[in-house]
Each structure stands twice: as C-alpha cells, then as structure tokens.
Amino acid sequence: MSTVANVRIHASQFPAAAREDLLRSLRTRQVNHKFHYDSLKQTQKWLALHQAYSPSRADEDCIAIYERSFEAAVDGIKTPAVHLVGLGCGGGQKDTRLLRRLGERDKKITYTPSDVSVAMVLVARAAALSAIEARDCHPLVCDLAAADDLANFLGEYPEPAAARLVTFFGMIPNFEPQMILPRLAGLLRAGDFLLFSANLAPGIDYAAGVRQILPLYDNRLTRDWLMTFLVDLGVEVSDGELRFGIEDDPAGSGLKRVAAHFHFARSRRVEVDTEAFEFRAGESVRLFFSYRHTPEKVRALLEPHGLSVLQQWIAKSEEEGVFLCQARRR
Numbered sequence: 668m669s670t671v672a673n674v675r676i677h678a679s680q681f682p683a684a685a686r687e688d689l690l691r692s693l694r695t696r697q698v699n700h701k702f703h704y705d706s707l708k709q710t711q712k713w714l715a716l717h718q719a720y721s722p723s724r725a726d727e728d729c730i731a732i733y734e735r736s737f738e739a740a741v742d743g744i745k746t747p748a749v750h751l752v753g754l755g756c757g758g759g760q761k762d763t764r765l766l767r768r769l770g771e772r773d774k775k776i777t778y779t780p781s782d783v784s785v786a787m788v789l790v791a792r793a794a795a796l797s798a799i800e801a802r803d804c805h806p807l808v809c810d811l812a813a814a815d816d817l818a819n820f821l822g823e824y825p826e827p828a829a830a831r832l833v834t835f836f837g838m839i840p841n842f843e844p845q846m847i848l849p850r851l852a853g854l855l856r857a858g859d860f861l862l863f864s865a866n867l868a869p870g871i872d873y874a875a876g877v878r879q880i881l882p883l884y885d886n887r888l889t890r891d892w893l894m895t896f897l898v899d900l901g902v903e904v905s906d907g908e909l910r911f912g913i914e915d916d917p918a919g920s921g922l923k924r925v926a927a928h929f930h931f932a933r934s935r936r937v938e939v940d941t942e943a944f945e946f947r948a949g950e951s952v953r954l955f956f957s958y959r960h961t962p963e964k965v966r967a968l969l970e971p972h973g974l975s976v977l978q979q980w981i982a983k984s985e986e987e988g989v990f991l992c993q994a995r996r997r
C-alpha cells in the first residue's frame with residue numbers, strides 16, 4: 668500500500684481563512700464547532716468520546732437502524748456506478764459500512780470523504796480502504812459552512828452517469844439549520860440521494876425529551892474534549908466552570924438545543940498572533956451546542972429545501988433517527 672495520500676484542501680480551510688474564523692470565534696465569544704476537531708489531539712479525543720458514548724457505536728438497535736437505511740439506499744441506486752460523498756465524515760465508520768454494502772452489489776464506487784479536519788479525512792480514508800481501492804478514494808478537506816462552490820467541485824469527480832449518494836451523519840445538531848440546510852440542498856442535484864441522521868428528543872413531550880438526554884453531554888470525556896480548545900489557547904480549567912444547559916433556538920424555529928458555556932470566574936488574557944482577548948470574571952464563552960429534533964421536525968426542516976424524506980428509521984430509544992431523502996427538481 669502507498670505511504671502517501673492525496674488530500675485536496677479547499678480554500679475555506681487554508682490557514683488565513685481558519686485564522687479569521689478563529690478570531691471571529693474569540694471576538695463573538697461563540698466558538699465555531701470546527702475548532703473542536705482541528706488538531707490531532709482533538710480528533711483523537713473526539714473519536715474516543717464517540718466510541719464511548721455514541722449510540723451508533725454502542726447500541727445494537729441504533730447500529731441496526733443505520734444498516735437498514737444503508738440497505739434501502741443501496742436498493743434505490745439503479746446505476747452501475749455511484750459516487751458516495753461523506754459530508755463531515757468524521758472517522759468514516761458509517762460510510763465504510765455503506766461502501767461495503769455498495770461493494771456487495773458490484774457497484775463501481777468513487778468515494779469522497781469530506782471533513783473540516785485533515786486528520787479526520789485521513790482516518791476515514793484508512794477505514795474506507797478496507798472496502799475500496801485507494802485510487803477510488805478522493806479525500807476533501809473543506810468547511811461546509813464557508814465553501815459555496817462545492818457543487819461544481821463535486822461534479823468534477825466520477826463519470827456523469829454515476830448516481831450520487833450523500834451522507835450527512837450527526838452533522839445537523841451542530842449547525843444553525845437556516846444556515847446549513849440551503850448549503851446542503853445547494854450541493855444536491857435533482858434525484859441525488861441523501862442519508863441524514865439526527866439526534867432526537869425521545870417521547871411525546873419535546874421539552875421533557877430534551878431534558879432527558881442532557882446528561883449524555885455532561886460527562887468527563889466531553890468536558891475534556893470541549894475544554895481542549897480553550898486550554899490550547901492558554902486558558903486554565905480552573906479559570907472558571909463549564910456548564911451545560913438547554914436553550915431555545917435563537918432563530919425562533921421552535922427547536923431546542925443543549926449548549927455548553929464556559930463561565931470565567933477570574934480574568935484571563937489570550938493572545939492569537941498580535942490580537943489580544945481579555946475574558947473578564949463573569950463573562951462566558953459558548954463552546955458548543957447540539958440541537959435535538961423529532962422525526963416530524965426533521966421532515967418539516969428538510970421539505971422547504973426540496974428534500975423529501977422517502978423512509979425513516981428511529982432507534983427504540985427514540986434518541987437517534989436516520990432519514991433517506993431525495994432531492995426534488997426545483
């Protein structure tokens with residue numbers, strides 16, 4: 668096997684763009700989620716956390732709903748060639764399972780694992796190589812929130828007759844829906860398939876469901892992973908307290924999200940190049956949020972963007988759902 672991987676890097680993740688995004692995060696006291704996956708250390712911490720807590724790794728029933736969704740997606744693809752695009756692929760475990768199923772049907776596969784983190788796409792590529800040849804894997808580093816020419820870029824890859832299947836697993840919780848959904852829809856051509864997963868609020872009472880899952884976030888591995896961003900900038904864990912709570916979507920969608928804020932108990936000065944940031948006692952920085960949906964809310968969010976839900980699979984815990992969608996002509 669070659670000891671070299673070709674990874675394409677979109678300008679949205681060039682150092683100058685990333686630096687601007689970092690400064691904006693510090694100025695606004697709202698951390699762009701991409702900075703939690705930036706370094707090798709953060710990637711490893713997140714992968715460990717995901718391994719320990721994600722129902723898609725630990726809950727047999729949740730694993731099964733993904734498998735059923737993969738089966739249905741593969742059944743829906745009638746062309747001999749397929750281009751699988753993993754948006755925010757992370758470690759690529761789910762995409763690799765999907766690649767294996769496509770391989771079982773003798774599809775000619777091209778795979779684009781895409782993520783904001785170079786380390787993640789390399790981990791995803793390594794996983795994918797158990798199912799496809801290296802020449803068919805084209806890792807792409809890009810910031811989905813900033814790259815507005817991605818549709819052209821994805822069109823360059825395979826033969827025109829290939830079906831396109833896009834995965835968007837575990838991504839919707841960490842983006843403002845009104846920002847990310849037009850981007851996602853803009854990437855899809857009419858007829859493209861989308862496999863989309865969301866974290867759900869269990870039960871019939873939405874607010875109570877969100878309260879029920881709150882402890883899933885407030886644990887040592889998640890705290891350690893989220894604090895890495897601040898600690899690497901020179902903040903000490905003892906400078907304040909990381910608190911988790913539930914808030915309404917500020918855009919007024921009616922959605923709720925779990926948010927983590929670091930509250931400074933003493934002042935701390937942080938310098939990035941020539942710019943200094945003074946965090947005073949009593950101030951807070953939002954490190955993270957995660958929206959919780961219901962199946963009905965997912966359908967209502969996707970529909971106005973020309974994305975029809977063809978089938979859905981909900982885990983028995985009602986904490987996670989997978990949705991097979993298709994882009995309509997608009």
Ligand SMILES: C[S@@+](CC[C@H](N)C(=O)[O-])C[C@H]1O[C@@H](n2cnc3c(N)ncnc32)[C@H](O)[C@@H]1O
Nearest residue numbers: 701704755756757782783784810811812836837
């Ligand atoms: C919750 S993980 C989901 C990973 C994977 N899809 C899964 O289900 O296991 C979120 C992923 O999105 C990536 N990510 C975060 N912000 C991003 C952005 N702005 N553009 C592209 N990827 C991003 C992270 O690096 C991380 O791998």
